[in-house]
Amino acid sequence: MPLIEMQGLTKIYRAGAIDVPALEQIDLSIESGEFLSIMGPSGSGKSTLMNILGCLDVPTAGTYYLAGDDVSQLDRDQRAEVRNKKIGFVFQGFNLLPRINAVKNVELPLIYGGVKTVPRREAAMAALSLVGLSDRGDHLPSQLSGGQQQRVAIARALVNDPEIILADEPTGNLDTRTSNEIMMVFRRLNRDRSITFVLVTHDPEVGDVTDRRILIRDGRIEGDERRTGDEY
Amino acid sequence: MLNPLDGGKIAIGALRVNVLRSLLTMLGIMIGVGAVIVMVAIGAGARDMIGVQIRSIGSNLILVIPGATVTGGARLGSGSVHTLKSTDAEAIAKECPAVKLTAPIWGDVNQVVYGNRNWRTRITGTTEDNFLIREWPIRRGRMFTPEEQKRAAKVAVLGLTVVENLFGDTDPLGKMIRMKSVPFTVVGVLDRKGQSPRGDDQDDAVFVPLKTSQYRLFGTPFPDEIQAIMVQAKDVSLIPDAQKQIDELLTRRHKIGRHQEKDFTVRNLTEILETAQKSLNIMTTLLGAIAAISLLVGGIGIMNIMLVSVTERTREIGIRMAVGARSGDILSQFLIEGVVLSITGGLIGTALGILAAFAFARTSGWPALIDPGTVLIAILFSAAVGVFFGFYPAFKASRLHPIEALRHE
Ligand SMILES: Nc1ncnc2c1ncn2[C@@H]1O[C@H](COP(=O)(O)OP(=O)(O)O)[C@@H](O)[C@H]1O
Ligand SMILES: [Mg+2]
Numbered sequence: 001m002p003l004i005e006m007q008g009l010t011k012i013y014r015a016g017a018i019d020v021p022a023l024e025q026i027d028l029s030i031e032s033g034e035f036l037s038i039m040g041p042s043g044s045g046k047s048t049l050m051n052i053l054g055c056l057d058v059p060t061a062g063t064y065y066l067a068g069d070d071v072s073q074l075d076r077d078q079r080a081e082v083r084n085k086k087i088g089f090v091f092q093g094f095n096l097l098p099r100i101n102a103v104k105n106v107e108l109p110l111i112y113g114g115v116k117t118v119p120r121r122e123a124a125m126a127a128l129s130l131v132g133l134s135d136r137g138d139h140l141p142s143q144l145s146g147g148q149q150q151r152v153a154i155a156r157a158l159v160n161d162p163e164i165i166l167a168d169e170p171t172g173n174l175d176t177r178t179s180n181e182i183m184m185v186f187r188r189l190n191r192d193r194s195i196t197f198v199l200v201t202h203d204p205e206v207g208d209v210t211d212r213r214i215l216i217r218d219g220r221i222e223g224d225e226r227r228t229g230d231e232y
Numbered sequence: 233m234l235n236p237l238d239g240g241k242i243a244i245g246a247l248r249v250n251v252l253r254s255l256l257t258m259l260g261i262m263i264g265v266g267a268v269i270v271m272v273a274i275g276a277g278a279r280d281m282i283g284v285q286i287r288s289i290g291s292n293l294i295l296v297i298p299g300a301t302v303t304g305g306a307r308l309g310s311g312s313v314h315t316l317k318s319t320d321a322e323a324i325a326k327e328c329p330a331v332k333l334t335a336p337i338w339g340d341v342n343q344v345v346y347g348n349r350n351w352r353t354r355i356t357g358t359t360e361d362n363f364l365i366r367e368w369p370i371r372r373g374r375m376f377t378p379e380e381q382k383r384a385a386k387v388a389v390l391g392l393t394v395v396e397n398l399f400g401d402t403d404p405l406g407k408m409i410r411m412k413s414v415p416f417t418v419v420g421v422l423d424r425k426g427q428s429p430r431g432d433d434q435d436d437a438v439f440v441p442l443k444t445s446q447y448r449l450f451g452t453p454f455p456d457e458i459q460a461i462m463v464q465a466k467d468v469s470l471i472p473d474a475q476k477q478i479d480e481l482l483t484r485r486h487k488i489g490r491h492q493e494k495d496f497t498v499r500n501l502t503e504i505l506e507t508a509q510k511s512l513n514i515m516t517t518l519l520g521a522i523a524a525i526s527l528l529v530g531g532i533g534i535m536n537i538m539l540v541s542v543t544e545r546t547r548e549i550g551i552r553m554a555v556g557a558r559s560g561d562i563l564s565q566f567l568i569e570g571v572v573l574s575i576t577g578g579l580i581g582t583a584l585g586i587l588a589a590f591a592f593a594r595t596s597g598w599p600a601l602i603d604p605g606t607v608l609i610a611i612l613f614s615a616a617v618g619v620f621f622g623f624y625p626a627f628k629a630s631r632l633h634p635i636e637a638l639r640h641e
Contacts, residue, residue, distance in 0.1 A: 051635055054554075057634075076558070077558045077559060080556050080557060080559075081556065081558070083554060085556070089554050089555070095547070095551050095554070096551075099245065099246075108551075108552065109555040109556050111238050112233070112234060112552070112555060112561055114233050114235065156555065160556075
């Protein structure tokens with residue numbers, strides 16, 4: 001059973017009287033443990049797809065199975081629950097809460113998961129050390145570099161032990177060297193902890209690092225390339 | 233699910249970011265709750281005092297004095313009219329159905345001597361019913377008897393202030409005192425009565441039988457003349473009836489014609505204090521209205537600031553939702569924030585209110601009563617204000633779409 005199974009997935013935005021089709025008839029299947037990128041020009045529907053994958057939004061039509069459960073018809077709170085338990089997010093702009101320190105930012109998903117104070121702190125510290133920031137727990141986001149902030153965000157994404165981490169342009173705000181570091185972190189987490197990664201990017205270098213590349217254009221899947229082991 | 237402790241921490245964290253703004257937001261609640269506390273404290277203190285005074289002069293009390301009624305009281309002083317007799321008092325008690333008891337009064341201020349000590353006090357000749365009307369029990373010894381009344385016996389009942397000043401620690405019962413050189417036997421000591429509404433010490437008094445006062449002590453220009461009749465109506469509701477009956481009876485007894493001026497005045501004493509109580513009630517209502525308006529304004533202030541805060545923190549809300557906060561979690565986070573704001577405001581207001589009430593009590597001499605129940609209600613009420621006015625902003629926050637909230641700048 002694939003981790004993600006989408007069929008005929010369509011998303012139409014209603015902007016006033018006009019319908020904007022952002023995704024049309026997407027069929028997509030992702031196995032557990034995959035490391036894949038979604039690429040395409042601006043406005044092609046990548047973020048829309050990510051939002052639906054991440055249960056932040058619902059499709060207009062089609063089905064979406066996540067770990068065997070149909071999540072396309074869930075209500076707000078059920079989707080929140082799925083996001084809390086099964087999905088981690090990494091954003092382009094890091095999206096850390098500015099007024100609380102790194103470890104508290106990492107704890108955030110566990111607060112809504114009802115985890116008690118002590119195990120929560122322990123899990124957050126463990127996640128921070130996985131991204132190499134165990135000594136920066138008490139730093140505020142503003143006291144960290146861009147790359148460090150993104151690593152805190154990664155720690156937050158993996159603290160609840162998700163099935164999948166979704167990253168929309170995770171290196172978009174970072175320089176090349178820092179981007180590479182972040183990609184290394186993803187790669188390592190994928191290999192060592194078999195977390196499934198879906199990265200949205202328009203940077204071909206990032207795409208090159210992944211095992212599978214999905215190309216979308218005008219809301220449709222245009223290409224699905226898998227790299228064989230020996231190429232790597 | 234967000235547990236309340238975490239919710240509280242998040243709220244306090246958010247409010248501490250901008251302490252000044254939080255304090256200003258609380259100002260309305262602070263003033264409102266403070267006003268409630270002051271109002272209730274002073275109101276309760278004043279009501280208490282008026283209640284004590286009403287009870288101390290006697291309940292359902294009517295006073296009949298000689299002289300015609302003029303605006304604002306009765307015409308008294310030089311050449312006072314010699315029109316009331318003790319038989320009038322008896323007739324009122326017998327013939328006015330709304331009247332329960334009457335007591336005639338004839339007395340004056342004079343020296344009282346015991347051994348080598350003397351004390352100047354008011355000596356009142358009256359009957360036993362005086363003490364029933366005023367609900368003033370004998371503490372030790374006894375009241376004078378009807379038989380002693382009849383023969384104008386030289387017996388006296390003392391108020392506690394007189395006992396303290398004349399006798400010190402000596403037991404006054406059975407002792408001999410002198411008033412206007414007439415020897416009297418002390419037969420009883422009255423219970424402590426305290427201050428009158430006018431502020432004089434009611435325990436500074438000596439009572440003797442009416443006839444003794446009239447004929448052995450002070451004498452009367454006219455036979456059986458008295459200075460006043462104390463009347464107790466059967467019930468508060470019967471006071472107006474009693475007044476009317478007394479008026480009719482005395483008009484008849486004194487043979488006053490249709491167009492003649494009356495030679496007596498019937499005054500309702502309880503009424504005077506009830507008027508005071510009424511104006512107090514008006515004052516409390518007014519303060520209550522001010523408090524209610526402040527609380528309303530304070531609540532709207534909270535709502536306003538929280539709406540601003542929700543807008544400012546839209547992205548934060550989006551982030552929280554992305555990592556799994558449910559609508560209810562966001563709702564309770566902002567509700568808790570509103571309640572923390574209003575309860576903190578309420579607590580500060582309570583503290584200021586208590587201080588103000590005591591300051592007022594100290595400078596004005598009016599008592600202030602702080603009732604823990606009122607404090608609790610005030611704090612609960614401010615919490616309710618927080619919930620009520622925090623709800624709309626919190627609800628707005630909880631209904632934000634996660635994606636739009638995340639995209640918010
Ligand atoms: N909330 C929205 N309302 C209306 N149209 C939208 C909305 N979000 C995205 N779109 C449109 O859907 C299309 C796909 O957008 P998006 O998924 O953000 O593309 P990408 O991430 O690939 O740049 C674009 O044409 C965009 O204008
Ligand atoms: Mg995008």
